[in-house]
Amino acid sequence: MSSMLDMVAMVELSVREKSICGSLVAVLVIAIAYFCRTASWIAADAVDPGEVAGLSVGALILLIAVQLVFQGLLALASRDDPTDERDRLIAAVASRNAYIVLQVGLWLVICHIVAAMAMQHTAAARWFAPFATAQLGLLAAIAAELAKYCSQLVYYRRGI
Amino acid sequence: MAGQQIENCIRELRRRHGDMTQQQLGDTIGVTRQTVIAIENSKYSPSLATAFAIAAVFGVRVDEVFRAPQRPRRG
Numbered sequence: 001m002s003s004m005l006d007m008v009a010m011v012e013l014s015v016r017e018k019s020i021c022g023s024l025v026a027v028l029v030i031a032i033a034y035f036c037r038t039a040s041w042i043a044a045d046a047v048d049p050g051e052v053a054g055l056s057v058g059a060l061i062l063l064i065a066v067q068l069v070f071q072g073l074l075a076l077a078s079r080d081d082p083t084d085e086r087d088r089l090i091a092a093v094a095s096r097n098a099y100i101v102l103q104v105g106l107w108l109v110i111c112h113i114v115a116a117m118a119m120q121h122t123a124a125a126r127w128f129a130p131f132a133t134a135q136l137g138l139l140a141a142i143a144a145e146l147a148k149y150c151s152q153l154v155y156y157r158r159g160i
Numbered sequence: 161m162a163g164q165q166i167e168n169c170i171r172e173l174r175r176r177h178g179d180m181t182q183q184q185l186g187d188t189i190g191v192t193r194q195t196v197i198a199i200e201n202s203k204y205s206p207s208l209a210t211a212f213a214i215a216a217v218f219g220v221r222v223d224e225v226f227r228a229p230q231r232p233r234r235g
Contacts, residue, residue: 014192014194016194018179082192083192084190084192084195085191085195085206085207085210086191086192086193086194086198087194087195087208089194156194158163158203159198159201159202159203159204160203160205
């Protein structure tokens with residue numbers, strides 16, 4: 001009986017893993033919707049500051065609302081979920097991985113700014129405008145966050 | 161990282177100590193049940209403090225609970 005319970009415990013997701021999964025899905029879905037929209041504006045060379053501000057604020061509010069509802073329901077449905085040394089180690093190593101992704105993103109932004117100088121008078125100039133650079137920076141930050149969530153899930157499942 | 165975990169006999173020691181549950185062991189040493197599961201399955205190497213706490217719960221030495229993984233010999 002004891003070993004059966006042990007096996008069940010191995011496949012079930014802990015509260016923390018469910019929380020990370022929820023955050024991962026929320027950020028991924030909202031980020032995809034956001035970047036598809038901004039990319040379409042850049043492609044059409046029709047970037048309107050008012051629309052950009054509206055979309056950014058809307059995406060942020062939606063993300064906060066989804067997170068509040070999901071994490072709140074999870075907290076209500078679950079018992080107390082304390083953290084221990086393993087959770088802290090996993091969070092630290094996942095943050096290190098996220099930092100690497102952020103570093104790569106930062107270098108891409110720098111390359112993008114340098115490339116923008118060469119692309120000023122070409123047909124592709126709109127993809128190197130300051131708005132596009134800002135989107136690339138935001139993408140790097142979100143990619144780093146996603147890398148952190150994915151790393152945590154992998155370390156919880158495969159071990160650390 | 162996951163390939164260099166130390167091995168242990170915590171599951172066997174729990175059985176010998178009145179079928180102690182993972183939750184009971186976790187509560188005693190101050191970690192979650194998930195962490196006890198991860199240690200038992202060699203998916204996480206505990207800190208020295210936790211390793212000593214586990215050994216103390218079962219009244220044995222640390223090296224009686226944990227042992228280094230067997231490394232394949234070269235040549």
